[in-house]
Amino acid sequence: MxxxxxxxxxxxxxxxxxxxxxxxRSGSFTGGARRVPSSRILAAxxxxxxxxxSIAFSKLHAEGYLRSKPRSGTFVACPLxxxxxxxxxxxxxxxxxxxxxxxxxxxxxxxxxxxxxxxLGALDAGTGVSLVPGFPAVDEFPIHIWERLRSHVLAxxxxxxxxxxxxxxxxxxRSAIATYLSDFRGARCHPxxxxxxxxxxxxxxxxxxxxxxxxxxxWIEDPGFHQARRVFILAGAKVVPKPLxxxxxxxxxxxxxxxxxxxxxxxxxxxxxxxxxxxxxxxxLLEFAGAHDAFVFEDDFYAEFRFTGPxxxxxxxxxxxxxxxxxGTMSKILYPSLRLGYVVAPEQxxxxxxxxxxxxxxxxxxxxxxxxxxxxxxxxxxxHIKRMRKLYAERREFFVTEFNKLLGDRFxxxxxxxxxxxxxxxxxxxxxxxxxxxxxxxxxxxxxxxFYCIDAKLKPAFVFGFGAWTxxxxxxxxxxxxxxxx
Amino acid sequence: MxxxxxxxxxxxxxxxxxxxxxxxRSGSFTGGARRVPSSRILAAxxxxxxxxxSIAFSKLHAEGYLRSKPRSGTFVACPLxxxxxxxxxxxxxxxxxxxxxxxxxxxxxxxxxxxxxxxLGALDAGTGVSLVPGFPAVDEFPIHIWERLRSHVLAxxxxxxxxxxxxxxxxxxRSAIATYLSDFRGARCHPxxxxxxxxxxxxxxxxxxxxxxxxxxxWIEDPGFHQARRVFILAGAKVVPKPLxxxxxxxxxxxxxxxxxxxxxxxxxxxxxxxxxxxxxxxxLLEFAGAHDAFVFEDDFYAEFRFTGPxxxxxxxxxxxxxxxxxGTMSKILYPSLRLGYVVAPEQxxxxxxxxxxxxxxxxxxxxxxxxxxxxxxxxxxxHIKRMRKLYAERREFFVTEFNKLLGDRFxxxxxxxxxxxxxxxxxxxxxxxxxxxxxxxxxxxxxxxFYCIDAKLKPAFVFGFGAWTxxxxxxxxxxxxxxxx
Numbered sequence: 019m020x021x022x023x024x025x026x027x028x029x030x031x032x033x034x035x036x037x038x039x040x041x042x043r044s045g046s047f048t049g050g051a052r053r054v055p056s057s058r059i060l061a062a063x064x065x066x067x068x069x070x071x072s073i074a075f076s077k078l079h080a081e082g083y084l085r086s087k088p089r090s091g092t093f094v095a096c097p098l099x100x101x102x103x104x105x106x107x108x109x110x111x112x113x114x115x116x117x118x119x120x121x122x123x124x125x126x127x128x129x130x131x132x133x134x135x136x137x138l139g140a141l142d143a144g145t146g147v148s149l150v151p152g153f154p155a156v157d158e159f160p161i162h163i164w165e166r167l168r169s170h171v172l173a174x175x176x177x178x179x180x181x182x183x184x185x186x187x188x189x190x191x192r193s194a195i196a197t198y199l200s201d202f203r204g205a206r207c208h209p210x211x212x213x214x215x216x217x218x219x220x221x222x223x224x225x226x227x228x229x230x231x232x233x234x235x236x237w238i239e240d241p242g243f244h245q246a247r248r249v250f251i252l253a254g255a256k257v258v259p260k261p262l263x264x265x266x267x268x269x270x271x272x273x274x275x276x277x278x279x280x281x282x283x284x285x286x287x288x289x290x291x292x293x294x295x296x297x298x299x300x301x302x303l304l305e306f307a308g309a310h311d312a313f314v315f316e317d318d319f320y321a322e323f324r325f326t327g328p329x330x331x332x333x334x335x336x337x338x339x340x341x342x343x344x345x346g347t348m349s350k351i352l353y354p355s356l357r358l359g360y361v362v363a364p365e366q367x368x369x370x371x372x373x374x375x376x377x378x379x380x381x382x383x384x385x386x387x388x389x390x391x392x393x394x395x396x397x398x399x400x401x402h403i404k405r406m407r408k409l410y411a412e413r414r415e416f417f418v419t420e421f422n423k424l425l426g427d428r429f430x431x432x433x434x435x436x437x438x439x440x441x442x443x444x445x446x447x448x449x450x451x452x453x454x455x456x457x458x459x460x461x462x463x464x465x466x467x468x469f470y471c472i473d474a475k476l477k478p479a480f481v482f483g484f485g486a487w488t489x490x491x492x493x494x495x496x497x498x499x500x501x502x503x504x
Numbered sequence: 505m506x507x508x509x510x511x512x513x514x515x516x517x518x519x520x521x522x523x524x525x526x527x528x529r530s531g532s533f534t535g536g537a538r539r540v541p542s543s544r545i546l547a548a549x550x551x552x553x554x555x556x557x558s559i560a561f562s563k564l565h566a567e568g569y570l571r572s573k574p575r576s577g578t579f580v581a582c583p584l585x586x587x588x589x590x591x592x593x594x595x596x597x598x599x600x601x602x603x604x605x606x607x608x609x610x611x612x613x614x615x616x617x618x619x620x621x622x623x624l625g626a627l628d629a630g631t632g633v634s635l636v637p638g639f640p641a642v643d644e645f646p647i648h649i650w651e652r653l654r655s656h657v658l659a660x661x662x663x664x665x666x667x668x669x670x671x672x673x674x675x676x677x678r679s680a681i682a683t684y685l686s687d688f689r690g691a692r693c694h695p696x697x698x699x700x701x702x703x704x705x706x707x708x709x710x711x712x713x714x715x716x717x718x719x720x721x722x723w724i725e726d727p728g729f730h731q732a733r734r735v736f737i738l739a740g741a742k743v744v745p746k747p748l749x750x751x752x753x754x755x756x757x758x759x760x761x762x763x764x765x766x767x768x769x770x771x772x773x774x775x776x777x778x779x780x781x782x783x784x785x786x787x788x789l790l791e792f793a794g795a796h797d798a799f800v801f802e803d804d805f806y807a808e809f810r811f812t813g814p815x816x817x818x819x820x821x822x823x824x825x826x827x828x829x830x831x832g833t834m835s836k837i838l839y840p841s842l843r844l845g846y847v848v849a850p851e852q853x854x855x856x857x858x859x860x861x862x863x864x865x866x867x868x869x870x871x872x873x874x875x876x877x878x879x880x881x882x883x884x885x886x887x888h889i890k891r892m893r894k895l896y897a898e899r900r901e902f903f904v905t906e907f908n909k910l911l912g913d914r915f916x917x918x919x920x921x922x923x924x925x926x927x928x929x930x931x932x933x934x935x936x937x938x939x940x941x942x943x944x945x946x947x948x949x950x951x952x953x954x955f956y957c958i959d960a961k962l963k964p965a966f967v968f969g970f971g972a973w974t975x976x977x978x979x980x981x982x983x984x985x986x987x988x989x990x
Contacts, residue, residue, distance in 0.1 A: 081890035082897075099890045102810045105690035105817040112692070112824050118799070120856045121717045127863055156666035161658065172647065180642035180839035204591035206598070216702070220865040227738065231607045232718050248863040252713060254740065313604070324588045331591040338598050353666035355870035370606045377613055377734040379706040383869060384841035404567035404585045411568075 019046070022064060030066055031073035038074065042083050042094055054084060054092045127248050149495050150463040151290065151439035151483035156353045158406060163398055164389060171388040179384045185376035186368075187214025187360070188387035194394035195360050203321060204331030205344060205362060213361045213371050216382050218317060219245050221345035221361045222282070224378065225315055226253035228370045230279050237278040239267050241470035243289045243317065246282050255280070259472035262288065266295030269306045277310040285333055287320035290470045290481045291441060292434025300333055308339035316344045320437035322351055322403050323485075325411050327435065340364035348390065350438070351403060358382055358390060410438060410485050417484040417492050424500040428453070429480075438485030441467060443477055450478040456502040462495050505532070508550060516552055517559035524560065528569050528580055540570060540578045613734045635981050636949040637776065637925035637969035642839045644892060649884055650875060657874040665870045671862035672854075673700025673846070674873035680880040681846050689807060690817030691830060691848060699847045699857050702868050704803060705731050707831035707847045708768070710864065711801055712739035714856045716765050723764040725753050727956035729775045729803065732768050741766070745958035748774065752781030755792045763796040771819055773806035776956045776967045777927060778920025786819055794825035802830045806923035808837055808889050809971075811897050813921070826850035834876065836924070837889060844868055844876060896924060896971050903970040903978050910986040914939070915966075924971030927953060929963055936964040942988035948981050 020037050022030055055063070057071040064071075075092065078084045082099040086092050172179060186192065192209040199205035215221045222245075230236065232254040238246050240259030250257050258278065261268045267283050283303065285295035295303075307314045316333045334344035347359035363371055375381070393399050417440070421431055428449060429442040442464070444450060450466075457464060457480075464480035484492060506523050508516055541549070543557040550557075561578065564570045568585040572578050658665060672678065678695040685691035701707045708731075716722065718740040724732050726745030736743050744764065747754045753769050769789065771781035781789075793800045802819045820830035833845035849857055861867070879885050903926070907917055914935060915928040928950070930936060936952075943950060943966075950966035970978060 077887075080894060081887060082894040097814075099893060101814050102893060103688050103808065103815070103889065105688065105815045105821065107686075107690045108692070108817055108822040110822065110824055112826055117852055118826075118850065119715070119797070120853075121713065121715055123717065124714050124856050124860055127859060129859070130862055153667070157663045159663075159666055161663075161666065165655065165658070169651065172651070177643045177645075177647075180645055180647065180841055181639070182835075182840040200593075202589050202591065204593045206594070216865045219863065223864055227607065228610050229605070229607055231609065232740065245863070252860065252863045254718065311605070322589065328583075328587050329589070329591045331594055335591065336594040336596065338596055340598055349668075354668040355666055355867070357865065357867070357869050364604065366603055367606075370610050373613060373615070374610055374738065376616055377705065377731070377738045378709055379702045379843065379865075381841070381843070383843050383872065386869065401563075401567060403589065404569075407585060407588060408566060408568040 020064060022066065031070045031077075034064075034066075034070065034074035035077045038078060039081075039083055042078075042098060043100060052094045052096070053090075054094060056091060123252060123254060126251050128244075128251075130244070130248070148461060148463045149482045149484065149487065149492070151465055151481045152350075153483055153486035154350045154353070154438065155406065155409065155486050158409060159353050160398065160402065164393060167392040167396070167398075168385065168389040171392055172385065175388060179388055181384070183381045183384040183387070185372050185381050187212065187382065188384065188391055190391035190395070191387045192360075194391050194399075196362075198394060198399070199332075199334075199344075199346075199362065203318065203329075204335035206335055207344075207362045208365075211362050211365055211368060213363065213368065213375060214382055214387060215345075215359050215361055215375065216357045216379070217349060217359045218345060218347040219249050220378075221347070221359050222246060222249040222315065222317075223253055224371055224374045225313075225343050225345075225361065225363075226250055226255055226280065227378075228367065228374050229313060230255045234279045235276050237267070237281040238472075239283060239288060240472045240474045241290055241467060241476065242282070242472075243284060243319070244470055246317070247472065250280075250282070257472075259474070261474060262291060262293070264293060264296075265299040266293060267299070267303070269299075269303055278312045280313050280315055281307060282315045282317065283333075284317045284319045286318050286324075286329065287434060287437040289317075289319050289437075290439065290465070290467065292432065292437055292439070294330065294435050297330055300330070300336065304333060304337050304339060304341060307341040312341065314342045316342055318344060318346050320350065321346070323407055323410055323438060324436040325407075325414060329436075334362055340366070343367070351399075351406070352390075352393075356386060356390075358386060413484050413487070413489060413492065414438075416489045417482075417496075420493055420496050421482075424496045425503075428503060439481050439483045441479050441481055443479040447478050453480065453503065456499060460495075460498045460502050462499055506550060508552065517556045517563075520550075520552075520556065520560035521563045524564060525567075525569055528584060529586060538580045538582070539576075540580060542577060609738060609740060612737050614730075614737075616730070616734070634947060634949045635968045635970065635973065635978070637951055637967045638836075639969055639972035640836045640839070640924065641892070641895065641972045644895060645839050646884065646888065650879060653878040653882070653884075654871065654875045657878055658871065661874060665874055667870070669867045669870040669873070671858050671867050673698065673868065674870065674877055676877035676881070677873045678846075680877050682848075684880060684885070685818075685820075685830075685832075685848065689804065689815075690821035692821055693830075693848045694851075697848050697851055697854060699849065699854065699861060700868055700873060701831075701845050701847055701861065702843045702865070703835060703845045704831060704833040705735050706864075707833070707845050708732060708735040708801065708803075709739055710857055710860045711799075711829050711831075711847065711849075712736055712741055712766065713864075714853065714860050715799060716741045720765045721762050723753070723767040724958075725769060725774060726958045726960045727776055727953060727962065728768070728958075729770060729805070730956055732803070733958065736766075736768070743958075745960070747960060748777060748779070750779060750782075751785040752779060753785070753789070755785075755789055764798045766799050766801055767793060768801045768803065769819075770803045770805045772804050772810075772815065773920060773923035775803075775805050775923075776925065776951070776953065778918065778923055778925070780816065780921050783816060786816070786822065790819060790823050790825060790827060793827040798827065800828045802828055804830060804832050806836065807832070809893055809896055809924060810922040811893075811900060815922075820848055826852075829853070837885075837892070838876075838879075842872060842876075844872060899970050899973070899975060899978065900924075902975045903968075903982075906979055906982050907968075910982045911989075914989060925967050925969045927965050927967055929965040933964050939966065939989065942985060946981075946984045946988050948985055 022033050061068040061071045084092050085095045192212040196207050196209045233256050235258050236250045236255040237258050237260045334342040344362040348356050432441045464482040467479040508519050543554050547554040547557045570578050571581045678698040682693050682695045719742050721744050722736045722741040723744050723746045820828040830848040834842050918927045950968040953965040
């Protein structure tokens, strides 16, 4: 019954294992003959080594297909392992259900992208040229170094990395991030103030659930980070959009307005407009938060990718009132699918944040955390940031030059100090539909600025990303767009 | 100024890179002499190859420390990359803050473990012998196979795995899980009904946030899975504990009681008592859910580790009303720190669940998902389950024999059909404190049954885990406990 193929890629012992297993499953052995030939006899019959048979037998033993009786030999197990694993299928057909009720909060969350225009899955397919904002150049990530460090930490820490891990996050990683933030971002933090999270959205959700009850107000920038709005609605908060001026979020409330419990800002690079929050606005915001018993959530978006001069210290570093919850993500610096970020919070909040995290989803992948700690501690993190900053600076300069040359008659490009995207304002408001249609036709996907607006009424504009594409790809897209617009 | 050590493990070009970089940072080059010697001259001066110098220079170029001018040579960049990255530190000292207000829901969540008795971090240290419930034998996980498959998927899919991924989950993984559940668990599902999540708690949280608004009732088993209670409180639900009998959760409500929106059950192995929900109770539960417009959340806990006969089909497979949301996790089958699980939901719910996931934290690690798909599709998943079932069956038998021999005079061991833990009832109720103290003294950590109870008043008992320890370790712990109890 057994046919072994010596030319096959599959090792002989695997072939033998698989064929015996399938024979047992098919029931051929059930008629009384439940004793299995000895490995010596089977090896001789099949003309293979006894070791090969032994390997196959030991796998069948381990999985519960065979059992040994001392001095009597090897028998087919009864019942076979499948019988413990396989439930019978019901034959009844389900009725056609009526539409289920969805919670108010789930219904209140806006879709992630206008009219599903942006299917991240389709972008994943890597069509290459699209100029969608928010994409880093992942093809420049040194994945081979990352994988090498991963195998080092696995070799060193072994099974400890497979067990349940701390909801606070890996200790080495928290130390590495505290040092980085202290050295570069002007932050003031101890590793015990750090919580490792699964990205920026989880950072916001954990914070909101820790601090807010249903209906309590959160201020967000308008226009602003669309996911912030979605997360705070999910958390049950009342989302209050606040306008922006050149210095950042405009702080102020009308006479009857309740004070905020939380204020979400992106001071390093306002998303999507790109201005850096001024120093005066920073101190005013902190004073306001202190006076109103509110917290400031500082999303230090694109802090690492500045092009025109030294950064301002983060809000966390100049906060005298312990009102700042600072958060960062590895998505833009390393790669988005890693799903790692961090929160720095005042000491008195940390235990509550950890409690929410442990309830929500326990912790982030322990192996990824340990690998990231090593990546930072061995200098690869800083080196990668510097390399990417230079590469993005070149792409940015190229994009500006080409864009103004090819599309300067239709758009006014606004050039921020930091970040991987540009707002391009239409010179003629009536151009909007035409540009949107042209982009759709040729597969270029800048976001309409209106997508980021709640109450804000801004002139029509599009937000272009440039970070993930080479100069050649950028030129190709811009040429296509210019020619489609005629 | 540069000293190279040919005997060092660090390559010469790395030494050179590092020393030049540190020189530039220290400011030695700022006094006019901003031109860098050519690679030819530097190589000759240092007595090393020109290639070595070129490698060091190209890294310094890439990170933005050097820049080239055509026909003039190489110069020190001005400003250096640090100036774009380094924010100044504030000198003001923060004031001592008052204690922040925490949300009602955060305060309402009970701590994960009674009196912090169980510090998962300490268990992680791998002290070996503790008999805490809920730990699988991660040292038996074939991590080398996993890592090999990981490098295969990375080689095959490359940078696509680094980009943002689908909030539904990897397509191959959803197909693989649909096939597994259909073949073995009697489930009826299409890959499009599956959502990949970050473990069982996230499965519950996403479901609750999709279906429930603040204050709506969720029924849970009492005693039951402690994390279910925490998650549903976090989601803002009203948690209503329901008693159990031999067949599972007792369905019924008093005259004035509102009907539940969601009922959480563990039918394969009730956690922690261990009974399997009877077939009659299964159909009654589904009828009740259909009649009351409620959903059943089926946590198919320990379905894979059955020891006494074939499993009953899951609720999802016999549900005629599309009222079941089925969930499973890889934590017990593979390893807990992986943080992957899945939800199977009626088609009409899937888009809403995906929306909540995309708001909460986008998606799970794309590389881990692709690796798991491969692990399942190449047969390693089933093979691992069978091997572990056999190993656990042996440990289980050993535990029962030893426990009854050594501690049978104090405890009555209750033996469930499935799962990796046992409830041991005290013969004498007054023994409770003594046993608890003895366990604490010798580092053995069964959970008191009362830890899982809300309103339920059960006789004193302890829940022991056995899966993660070898027979020798089990014997050692039980001997210690028996001797401590005298």
